[in-house]
Amino acid sequence: MHGSPEQYDVVVLGGGAAGLMCALTAGQRGRRVLVLERANKVGKKILMSGGGRCNFTNRLVTADNFISQNPHFCKSALSRYTQWDFIAMVERHGIEYEERKHTQLFCLHSARDILDMLLRECEAAGVAIRTHCDAAAVTAGHATGEATPRRYTVDCLQSGTGRPVECSSVVVATGALSIPTLGGSGQGYQIASQFGLPLTPLRAGLVPFMFSDATRDMCERLAGVSLPVELSCKGHVFVENMLFTHRGISGPATLQISSYWQPGEPVCVNLLPGTDATALLMDSKSGQARQRLGSLLNKHLPRALVTELQALWWPDKADVPLGEFPDRQVTTIGQRLNAWQLKPSATEGYRTAEVTLGGVDTGHISSKTMEARGHPGLFFVGEVMDVTGHLGGFNFQWAWSSGYAAGMYA
Ligand SMILES: Cc1cc2nc3c(=O)[nH]c(=O)nc-3n(C[C@H](O)[C@H](O)[C@H](O)COP(=O)(O)OP(=O)(O)OC[C@H]3O[C@@H](n4cnc5c(N)ncnc54)[C@H](O)[C@@H]3O)c2cc1C
Numbered sequence: 001m002h003g004s005p006e007q008y009d010v011v012v013l014g015g016g017a018a019g020l021m022c023a024l025t026a027g028q029r030g031r032r033v034l035v036l037e038r039a040n041k042v043g044k045k046i047l048m049s050g051g052g053r054c055n056f057t058n059r060l061v062t063a064d065n066f067i068s069q070n071p072h073f074c075k076s077a078l079s080r081y082t083q084w085d086f087i088a089m090v091e092r093h094g095i096e097y098e099e100r101k102h103t104q105l106f107c108l109h110s111a112r113d114i115l116d117m118l119l120r121e122c123e124a125a126g127v128a129i130r131t132h133c134d135a136a137a138v139t140a141g142h143a144t145g146e147a148t149p150r151r152y153t154v155d156c157l158q159s160g161t162g163r164p165v166e167c168s169s170v171v172v173a174t175g176a177l178s179i180p181t182l183g184g185s186g187q188g189y190q191i192a193s194q195f196g197l198p199l200t201p202l203r204a205g206l207v208p209f210m211f212s213d214a215t216r217d218m219c220e221r222l223a224g225v226s227l228p229v230e231l232s233c234k235g236h237v238f239v240e241n242m243l244f245t246h247r248g249i250s251g252p253a254t255l256q257i258s259s260y261w262q263p264g265e266p267v268c269v270n271l272l273p274g275t276d277a278t279a280l281l282m283d284s285k286s287g288q289a290r291q292r293l294g295s296l297l298n299k300h301l302p303r304a305l306v307t308e309l310q311a312l313w314w315p316d317k318a319d320v321p322l323g324e325f326p327d328r329q330v331t332t333i334g335q336r337l338n339a340w341q342l343k344p345s346a347t348e349g350y351r352t353a354e355v356t357l358g359g360v361d362t363g364h365i366s367s368k369t370m371e372a373r374g375h376p377g378l379f380f381v382g383e384v385m386d387v388t389g390h391l392g393g394f395n396f397q398w399a400w401s402s403g404y405a406a407g408m409y410a
Pocket of ligand 1: 016018039044045135136145176178353354
């Protein structure tokens with residue numbers, strides 16, 4: 001049964017990182033804010049993030065750490081609510097954190113510290129949070145002359161009595177498609193489409209690769225082996241660890257490059273980053289001519305991987321001294337070590353992707369307020385938009401910055 005509508009100034013759809021940040025910011029401005037969350041609790045992705053320690057931001061944040069059809073869009077929000085602003089809040093709440101490699105900041109104890117902090121801030125700002133509320137429909141009313149026009153009505157699917165909620169601002173913070181069990185949802189895209197806002201193409205990002213051919217069998221045999229590599233695709237390069245899995249490759253380098261990969265393309269693996277492999281092999285060929293190539297490479301690469309490479313690249317010369325290899329073959333092997341072309345058949349998809357690339361086209365959103373052009377009071381924040389960060393705390397920083405931007409105007 002639907003009763004008479006409830007009334008709020010701001011209704012935030014989705015109690016994830018961006019939604020909570022937006023809610024507490026609007027609440028601090030004295031707005032009456034309601035957060036509607038579909039799941040049984042808010043902030044599930046925060047709790048699962050960073051292996052339970054939440055990589056909540058990065059000490060070095062630039063627009064180059066984000067992927068979007070408009071690479072300039074994120075700059076304004078990132079500069080008005082920076083990593084330092086978030087760090088200051090973390091420190092105000094006495095949360096201990098540590099810096100790991102690539103200037104990534106993680107909680108020292110638990111990701112729950114970040115969620116608890118956001119919830120305390122929401123409570124202090126008088127924000128109401130309602131779980132088990134699936135925001136099913138948003139309809140536009142007409143702005144009246146009231147001081148607080150009731151511009152939108154939100155209908156919820158809720159166990160029990162779901163009353164419609166009227167509000168002057170709706171903030172769509174429903175996240176994206178990645179990991180449905182953690183709240184991944186296409187609702188934000190539907191709302192955008194309903195209001196005539198275009199989407200850029202969606203695809204899984206920060207996601208492991210799979211292979212379908214003999215490479216898959218090799219990966220399966222190497223599952224668990226990890227090594228530092230330089231992975232590149234279409235001019236984008238990441239130096240980080242790569243991990244072999246039962247289905248393909250994963251690890252930070254793979255996740256990063258997956259955000260730039262398109263089906264059908266190869267990725268290039270430099271197994272010896274910073275080393276000219278051909279020069280290394282040629283030097284050894286002349287200096288340690290009796291050495292086996294496998295023995296030489298075992299000093300630089302995991303032994304199991306060398307066994308696989310040998311089966312691929314010099315199967316008939318396993319026991320031949322390096323000095324007896326023709327120069328041309330040494331050069332070819334050296335080149336392959338620095339630029340091994342692998343052709344993934346697919347990514348693992350939204351099931352395991354950390355993020356969704358693409359989303360609400362930023363060309364229709366104000367970079368200052370996150371409000372949709374032509375739709376006063378309709379805001380989009382966080383991952384639902386076409387702004388995707390690299391691995392390293394950038395996606396949360398986008399959630400904080402965009403959430404804050406909308407919270408200041410909603
Ligand atoms: C396993 C994992 C680990 C990650 N680790 C990190 C990390 O360490 N650092 C980092 O920067 N990023 C990390 N990310 C990415 C980061 O979690 C997301 O980019 C970020 O959570 C996006 O915030 P959001 O608020 O836009 O969306 P979300 O956090 O996904 O929140 C959206 C919320 O909306 C709710 N919702 C959806 N539809 C509806 C509806 N119809 N009605 C009501 N509610 C709805 C969902 O249940 C969810 O609670 C990780 C992602 C995953 C999946």
